[in-house]
Amino acid sequence: MAATIKSVAELAGVSIKTVSRVVNKEGTVKPDTLKRVEQAIAELKYTPNKAARDLASNVTSVLGYVYDNPNAYYIIDMQKGILDVCRKNNFELLIHPCDASSENIAQELVDMVDSAQLAGLVLSPPLSEMPDVLHHLDNKNISYVRILSGDSEFSSTLPYVLVNDFKAAFQITEHLIAQGHKHIAFIAGEVIHKSTTERLNGYKAALEKASIPFDESLVIEGTYSFETGVKSADVLLSMPSRPTAVFACNDEIAAGTLFGARMKGVDVPNDLAIAGFEDSPFSRQTFPPLTTASQPTNEIAQSATSSLIQYLRAKKTKTNFNNLTQTFTPQLVVRSSTEVTL
Amino acid sequence: MAATIKSVAELAGVSIKTVSRVVNKEGTVKPDTLKRVEQAIAELKYTPNKAARDLASNVTSVLGYVYDNPNAYYIIDMQKGILDVCRKNNFELLIHPCDASSENIAQELVDMVDSAQLAGLVLSPPLSEMPDVLHHLDNKNISYVRILSGDSEFSSTLPYVLVNDFKAAFQITEHLIAQGHKHIAFIAGEVIHKSTTERLNGYKAALEKASIPFDESLVIEGTYSFETGVKSADVLLSMPSRPTAVFACNDEIAAGTLFGARMKGVDVPNDLAIAGFEDSPFSRQTFPPLTTASQPTNEIAQSATSSLIQYLRAKKTKTNFNNLTQTFTPQLVVRSSTEVTL
Numbered sequence A, B: 001m002a003a004t005i006k007s008v009a010e011l012a013g014v015s016i017k018t019v020s021r022v023v024n025k026e027g028t029v030k031p032d033t034l035k036r037v038e039q040a041i042a043e044l045k046y047t048p049n050k051a052a053r054d055l056a057s058n059v060t061s062v063l064g065y066v067y068d069n070p071n072a073y074y075i076i077d078m079q080k081g082i083l084d085v086c087r088k089n090n091f092e093l094l095i096h097p098c099d100a101s102s103e104n105i106a107q108e109l110v111d112m113v114d115s116a117q118l119a120g121l122v123l124s125p126p127l128s129e130m131p132d133v134l135h136h137l138d139n140k141n142i143s144y145v146r147i148l149s150g151d152s153e154f155s156s157t158l159p160y161v162l163v164n165d166f167k168a169a170f171q172i173t174e175h176l177i178a179q180g181h182k183h184i185a186f187i188a189g190e191v192i193h194k195s196t197t198e199r200l201n202g203y204k205a206a207l208e209k210a211s212i213p214f215d216e217s218l219v220i221e222g223t224y225s226f227e228t229g230v231k232s233a234d235v236l237l238s239m240p241s242r243p244t245a246v247f248a249c250n251d252e253i254a255a256g257t258l259f260g261a262r263m264k265g266v267d268v269p270n271d272l273a274i275a276g277f278e279d280s281p282f283s284r285q286t287f288p289p290l291t292t293a294s295q296p297t298n299e300i301a302q303s304a305t306s307s308l309i310q311y312l313r314a315k316k317t318k319t320n321f322n323n324l325t326q327t328f329t330p331q332l333v334v335r336s337s338t339e340v341t342l
Helices: A005-012 A016-023 A031-044 A050-056 A072-088 A105-115 A131-139 A165-178 A194-209 A226-237 A251-263 A297-317 B005-012 B016-023 B031-044 B050-056 B072-088 B105-115 B131-139 B165-178 B194-209 B226-237 B251-263 B297-316
Strands: A061-067 A091-097 A120-123 A144-149 A160-163 A184-187 A245-248 A273-275 A292-294 A331-333 B061-067 B091-097 B120-123 B144-149 B160-163 B184-187 B245-248 B273-275 B292-294 B331-333
Touching: A005 A016, A005 A031, A016 A031, A016 B105, A031 B031, A061 A072, A061 A105, A061 A297, A072 A091, A072 A297, A072 B072, A072 B091, A091 B072, A105 A131, A105 B016, A120 A297, A131 A144, A144 A194, A144 A297, A160 A297, A165 A184, A165 A194, A165 A245, A165 A273, A165 A292, A165 A331, A184 A194, A184 A226, A226 A245, A226 A251, A245 A251, A251 A273, B005 B016, B005 B031, B016 B031, B061 B072, B061 B105, B061 B297, B072 B091, B072 B297, B105 B131, B120 B297, B131 B144, B144 B194, B144 B297, B160 B297, B165 B184, B165 B194, B165 B245, B165 B273, B165 B292, B165 B331, B184 B194, B184 B226, B226 B245, B226 B251, B245 B251, B251 B273
Parallel strands: A061 A091, A061 A120, A120 A144, A144 A160, A184 A245, A245 A273, B061 B091, B061 B120, B120 B144, B144 B160, B184 B245, B245 B273
Antiparallel strands: A091 B091, A292 A331, B292 B331
């Protein structure tokens, strides 16, 4: 009777998966394990068959998710979306949060991919938008997919997914204008995120369309945080001619603005309308619940991960990779924080 | 001049880390990479020196964090704490959320550790509290550290960290009693988490100490979710003799209870005091902010990960592992949701 992969695994004292990894020269095997498997193969005169090779294609590879983002809900949604696709394709996920402003960030990522032997990376903003990081990864022939804020496709051999922040911000601002607001403040997140400028541009475009002059004093710089919202409420509500509405760059800022307004006894939405961005769980849980733009983070992550895995397979089999870029536009969700009640 | 590890790396076209991994037969190297390195070593007549061996001890290994928990802030805090320690010790982190109620969960974890070649696992509740899972891991000689709800140490060859939920729940309930409450409801999370019963027992013990009879109708079963809080508020506030205070098993439930009370026009804290558990960011961001127990999730994760890495080193060097179990007790944080204002 011919030797089976199972008998090799037993003799070598390793799993069947490990044997198939050795046989197919795929994945990673410890040197001494490799030796034991090779000896067992020789001893049993084992010849790999098709079943073993099929099994090999199910060997686990590991993707890395690299991010610099303080927003817990965004990260968890991204992780869930990536993991959903990983699981279906027998990949595991390594996470690597990092400091995008660190001087050695590009080298850190290259080293990490090398030492953890990752198959590829999922990059979310701001890392996906940093030319130096991408350049280093390209030089090392590291595969990655990018999630980017933008509205127009461009040519790229590597996969990417677009999020149309401009259009969603335009719609939120239009909604506030339709509620009768002319004095609308904008509270920005970090400008290292391209989404910040895209959302600002969408806000400006909607004002322009409605012939409302853009007033720079109504734009508050900040970070994507609750604290920025609290502080901005203080600034905005102390203005001699204070705004009647606020478009906050994300829900955390919006929730902070709501909190700050309450502290000052300002009624939301009657004295101040507040809109956020992202549709995170707590946008439904504040009182009143927040108008926002629903960003399908989970789907975005799934789409990006699927593209990356398709790209990796095409690279491995040396076939053509068909880069079908998906564009996601967050959708306006109107709740009580912007609808005047009498 | 003698060949250096650098020249071997250059000739083989790999990183220095990879060479040291081969030299020290540590970590994982792809079969074809191994061959190239071995050829380069032979060609250059390289003899590994102490520096190379020292470097080898810094080779990246990967830990896995396994969890089944819907609480985004808890997960992110756990990940951050684990990653802090991983980074200092040159480990990377693979995450593997899973369904603890799945029939094959134990085998799934064993396979994952094998195929992703993990050095060890960090287990948080409920997985850390499931005998069948632990039994399977033990059978495969897989190293892990457990985070457990409990107040008394026990003998174990593997590391673990304790969280004293009983004591913290006792203190929260005592605080509510000190505010004059006698009719205090308890809203529970999933009973698969031992923390749920520990917190319930702490609540019962504080009532007993104050000679307040335990009333089973004031205990509401639910999940660790905002929705459970909203629904429970509805139930509790419809009771003929309704409670004046609520101890919710976590902050999400407490925030939901607050939301539900507001929907019914019930003033918090004057008509209903509400306390949560965990001190998650939004416990400070609700209006009024929530009284809670501050659970040092980040520190708990750090302590667990440090213990695991110490255990792995002891195992590798065949030295004795000194299991110094740390116990963390969440601390009472009093905020406006339980302090009556006049």
